[in-house]
Amino acid sequence: MRSMLKVEEIGKTFPGRNGEIKALDNVNFKANGGELIGVLGPNGAGKTTLVKIICGLVSPDFGRVEIAGTNPWENRSRALRCLSAVLEGTRNLYWPLTVRENLEFFASLKGEKIRRKRDRMEWLIDSLGLEKKVNVTARNLSRGMQQKLALAVALVVDVPLLVLDEPTLGLDVESSLDIRRLLQDVVREEEKTILLTTHDMNLVRSICPRIVILNRGRIVTDQRVDKMLGLFKVKAYKIKLAQELTPQQKKDLMIINGVSWEKSDGNKPCIYFQYEDMREFYRIIEILRKENTSIGSIEQQDVDLEKVFLQLTGRRDDIVKSGFARSTV
Amino acid sequence: MSNLVLLEAQFRRELILLKRYFFNFLGGFLTFCVVFILLFLGYRGLAGGTEIYGTGLENLIVGYITWILAMHIYQDISSTLFQEAREGVLEQLYMSPYGYSRVTITRLLASLGVHLVMVFSILQVLILITKRSFNLDLVSIFPLLILLLLPVVGIGFFLGGLQLHFKRIRSILQIVQFLLIVIVVAPINLFWASFLPGTMASHLIREVMIGGAFITELPLEQVLLALFIAFIFPALGWGIFKLCEKKALESGRLGQF
Numbered sequence: 284m285r286s287m288l289k290v291e292e293i294g295k296t297f298p299g300r301n302g303e304i305k306a307l308d309n310v311n312f313k314a315n316g317g318e319l320i321g322v323l324g325p326n327g328a329g330k331t332t333l334v335k336i337i338c339g340l341v342s343p344d345f346g347r348v349e350i351a352g353t354n355p356w357e358n359r360s361r362a363l364r365c366l367s368a369v370l371e372g373t374r375n376l377y378w379p380l381t382v383r384e385n386l387e388f389f390a391s392l393k394g395e396k397i398r399r400k401r402d403r404m405e406w407l408i409d410s411l412g413l414e415k416k417v418n419v420t421a422r423n424l425s426r427g428m429q430q431k432l433a434l435a436v437a438l439v440v441d442v443p444l445l446v447l448d449e450p451t452l453g454l455d456v457e458s459s460l461d462i463r464r465l466l467q468d469v470v471r472e473e474e475k476t477i478l479l480t481t482h483d484m485n486l487v488r489s490i491c492p493r494i495v496i497l498n499r500g501r502i503v504t505d506q507r508v509d510k511m512l513g514l515f516k517v518k519a520y521k522i523k524l525a526q527e528l529t530p531q532q533k534k535d536l537m538i539i540n541g542v543s544w545e546k547s548d549g550n551k552p553c554i555y556f557q558y559e560d561m562r563e564f565y566r567i568i569e570i571l572r573k574e575n576t577s578i579g580s581i582e583q584q585d586v587d588l589e590k591v592f593l594q595l596t597g598r599r600d601d602i603v604k605s606g607f608a609r610s611t612v
Numbered sequence: 613m614s615n616l617v618l619l620e621a622q623f624r625r626e627l628i629l630l631k632r633y634f635f636n637f638l639g640g641f642l643t644f645c646v647v648f649i650l651l652f653l654g655y656r657g658l659a660g661g662t663e664i665y666g667t668g669l670e671n672l673i674v675g676y677i678t679w680i681l682a683m684h685i686y687q688d689i690s691s692t693l694f695q696e697a698r699e700g701v702l703e704q705l706y707m708s709p710y711g712y713s714r715v716t717i718t719r720l721l722a723s724l725g726v727h728l729v730m731v732f733s734i735l736q737v738l739i740l741i742t743k744r745s746f747n748l749d750l751v752s753i754f755p756l757l758i759l760l761l762l763p764v765v766g767i768g769f770f771l772g773g774l775q776l777h778f779k780r781i782r783s784i785l786q787i788v789q790f791l792l793i794v795i796v797v798a799p800i801n802l803f804w805a806s807f808l809p810g811t812m813a814s815h816l817i818r819e820v821m822i823g824g825a826f827i828t829e830l831p832l833e834q835v836l837l838a839l840f841i842a843f844i845f846p847a848l849g850w851g852i853f854k855l856c857e858k859k860a861l862e863s864g865r866l867g868q869f
């Protein structure tokens with residue numbers, strides 16, 4: 284399969300108040316036609332910087348980008364003809380123009396005759412539920428509607444690569460679902476490559492088969508979701524105990540990486556444990572054995588994306604856990 | 613990819629906005645007329661009576677309307693850039709495969725179209741009020757107008773570029789708007805004044821509209837100087853704009869205000 288997007292050894296440093304900020308550090312990945320990739324990372328991970336470098340809006344210090352075989356920093360016009368983007372926030376529309384006028388203007392901005400895009404505009408307006416708003420100016424739309432329009436504007440011209448920066452941030456549940464649905468449709472029906480960034484676990488979990496986790500400017504993992512969860516499952520254990528831990532045991536356990544405990548399963552205490560090194564596993568057993576704590580069972584723990592993400596980024600502060608999306612879409 | 617598609621889109625947008633904000637437009641139009649009437653009354657008072665000798669009034673009228681046109685074109689670059697950056701659409705414009713330069717140039721042409729109509733209407737009103745007549749030889753006037761506006765476009769890009777880099781220079785932008793008056797009405801018998809952006813061209817426009825000259829009858833060295841200025845200012849302005857743009861792309865602050 285042809286690779287639609289290549290990001291090779293990208294590095295970017297910004298001058299900051301307290302010294303330099305390494306926004307991206309040796310970032311590499313490739314995306315093929317028809318892939319929907321989620322770039323997941325906490326605030327400040329470098330997601331927006333990555334998006335802007337791909338779109339030719341921030342110049343990288345190192346490395347190169349290829350969009351359908353063209354480097355936007357060498358042949359800008361040709362690369363940009365293969366790419367549409369919805370940038371962070373409400374930065375994608377002409378506020379004084381209506382929904383329809385925005386669609387028309389941005390189609391022309393990509394070099395397409397409006398007349399040839401009529402059907403597609405109608406389709407986009409329909410599938411995003413914008414029918415009643417076609418003559419409302421972007422300024423007067425709700426945040427959700429604005430975002431839907433921004434997506435419609437990005438899709439009005441049939442480009443092979445679509446890049447979205449935090450597409451559902453701050454949206455109501457319904458708009459967010461409409462957007463997910465449309466993204467899945469265009470990937471399936473038009474073989475588009477979509478790269479979206481988010482710090483919303485639920486969004487990637489529900490629609491992205493492949494996830495790139497970015498933390499402090501580095502890619503910490505790049506896997507298919509099922510595979511990623513599988514990998515972690517092998518290393519994640521739950522040890523059910525038959526009795527309470529003693530204070531001394533708790534103290535000893537605390538210094539081992541990746542260990543936590545709590546009561547569950549009929550008030551029997553459990554130790555959750557994710558190991559990097561098998562020796563740590565033996566240390567836990569040793570601590571339990573010393574005070575003759577009997578072990579009920581040892582089983583593989585169920586892992587979800589949240590746990591993986593926390594494990595990889597070590598950050599709990601700003602992950603969105605809205606919870607509604609687990610079962611939807 | 614046809615440039616016409618882009619040009620048409622810019623014209624369409626300009627007309628939509630004109631229609632949508634028609635009362636703003638009308639308000640602007642009326643303000644310009646009223647300001648002129650005040651100027652005219654004051655001028656008549658100074659001249660001490662109803663009878664005005666010489667071409668002073670004609671100069672005032674032509675200077676006034678060329679200033680209005682120059683100011684709008686100037687605003688169209690510098691202020692629009694600010695507005696687009698603030699509203700956020702600037703980055704999307706930068707992602708057009710046409711490139712930002714063509715996006716801007718087509719927008720300028722569309723804006724020029726609309727404002728020419730406006731300025732021509734204002735001129736008609738002024739003619740009605742003052743009962744003066746002008747040589748409205750468009751074949752001679754139009755090329756000279758372009759020579760007048762090109763250096764102004766250069767200044768617009770220069771300040772637009774600085775704005776990309778330094779962000780907060782809005783007050784400077786407004787001051788320059790009024791400095792344009794000086795540029796447009798400065799007399800060219802001051803040697804240095806003839807090198808100001810647009811001054812020579814605006815002198816030549818007066819020669820045509822008031823003096824009744826045809827474009828080919830204008831002094832060659834003056835036309836050449838106007839041509840030179842119409843080349844050098846945009847070139848400098850554009851160069852500086854590109855430099856600031858490069859800095860903005862490096863610092864990642866293109867769309868940030």
Ligand SMILES: Nc1ncnc2c1ncn2[C@@H]1O[C@H](COP(=O)(O)OP(=O)(O)O)[C@@H](O)[C@H]1O
Pocket residue numbers: 297298299304305306324325326327328329330331332333863864865
């Ligand atoms: N234009 C800029 N100037 C200085 N620092 C920046 C700029 N853009 C981003 N940064 C810094 O780079 C890091 C990554 O930012 P960003 O790419 O916006 O992250 P994210 O989108 O993942 O939240 C942050 O520490 C941020 O403060």
Ligand SMILES: [Mg+2]
Pocket residue numbers: 330331332371449
């Ligand atoms: Mg961001």
